Amino acid sequence: MTRIHDMGGRFGDGPVPREEDETKTFTADWHGRALALTVAAGALGKWNIDASRHMRECLPPADYASFGYYEKWLAGLANLLVEHGLASADEIAAGRSSGPASDALRARRLDAARVEPALRSGGPSARTSTEDPAFAIGARVRTSRIAANRAQNGGHTRLPAYAAGRVGTIVLCHGAHVFPDSNAHFSGEAPQHLYTVSFAAGDLWHHAESADDEVRLDLWESYLEPA
Amino acid sequence: MPHDHHDQSPHSLLPSEPALRVKALETILVEKGLIDPAALDAIIDLYERDIGPQIGAGLVARAWVDPHFRTALLTDADKVITELGHGGRQGEHVVVVENTPETHNLVVCTLCSCYPWPLLGIPPGWYKSDSYRARAVREPRAVLAEFGVALAAGTSVRVWDSTAEIRYLVLPMRPEGSAHMDEAALAGLVTRDSMIGTGLPLPVGADK
Structure with missing residues (x-):
């Protein structure tokens, strides 16, 4: 069983909701503030993007389902701050700090002047690897039967349940990338080769809209075996 | 009385109004010296204006x-x-x-x-x-x-x-x-x- 965020293929969601004015970057002022706060707190370097995603996935299903997008971000941030000792639960409850952070941590604060260079450089996930890729373009592969983190019970993984145990074809090889299943749990980047795998819609869904349609996913080597 | 929240996930301790949740987290982090409010403005501006x-x-x-x-x-x-x-x-x-x-x-x-x-x-x-x-x-x-x-x-x-x-x-x-x-x-x-x-x-x- 996967977590609440793994919703690809789920039934019952209804029409895709549209905004009246889709030209606005942020439909409420606090949305932009929530995004900026999350980005700036991430720049302190206490966690990585995989851990940050996993914290949102770990929200109780009732909260995940009822929260808006940026509410999930705020909840994830509050939980990260406490888990990593940047704030206490009492401070979160009070909405006030009970004392300054360490000098070492304050020295890592993202100042306004560093914002644009930091965001324009980003953080690539590609890594050099001495391992040869196990699969070449055109190879037939089967995904893991169970979409789950193998090392951590309930841990982070990027194999969606709808694509577990299915046979597809390698269409792109991306080289080695940081492995989220490890990195999200601070067990090291453990880079693995990453591939785009193409699945026929009919191999994923009993009632595919068209037999000629396909779904492509980016999957790490350890999710795959020869088929 | 400190440490009376340990049974609750920290996110559930935030105010019910989302805008106030942002305010609470921003206040804590600014007071701690971990967030520069001007950096938040710069991030928002970058994505509203340039990117x-x-x-x-x-x-x-x-x-x-x-x-x-x-x-x-x-x-x-x-x-x-x-x-x-x-x-x-x-x-x-x-x-x-x-x-x-x-x-x-x-x-x-x-x-x-x-x-x-x-x-x-x-x-x-x-x-x-x-x-x-x-x-x-x-x-x-x-x-x-x-x-x-x-x-x-x-x-x-x-x-x-x-x-x-x-x-x-x-x-x-x-x-x-x-x-x-x-x-x-x-x-x-x-x-x-x-x-x-x-x-x-x-x-x-x-x-x-």
């Missing part, structure tokens, strides 16, 4: 008029994007996929909300909605119909579920009757949704 779909539209329009650029973009987008200074957070690794009469591409992130920020800006609300995430992989044609996109018979749909750090940008087909238009005018036809795959470029004469 948005106009960047992707410029790439698409140039690919329509310059075959060498089109080939380079489809072959090694990262090289092209880096040379043009359009790299950055959530666009570190980009693959550009081309619509043809045979194949229509559609991009989604079923597990979260992965999206090419440096080329399209911050994703719209619908892209991050449960409904889009749940349905785009299983019934892309129904989703396309909701967005007013009707595909020609014989066009198959190729959905890209962005499960890793590769970000996908759709290169839509150049609209019919646009042969007389220059690159700048063509860019005006390229909508954000046409670069996600939930839309098509505007028809000639209907520029934004």
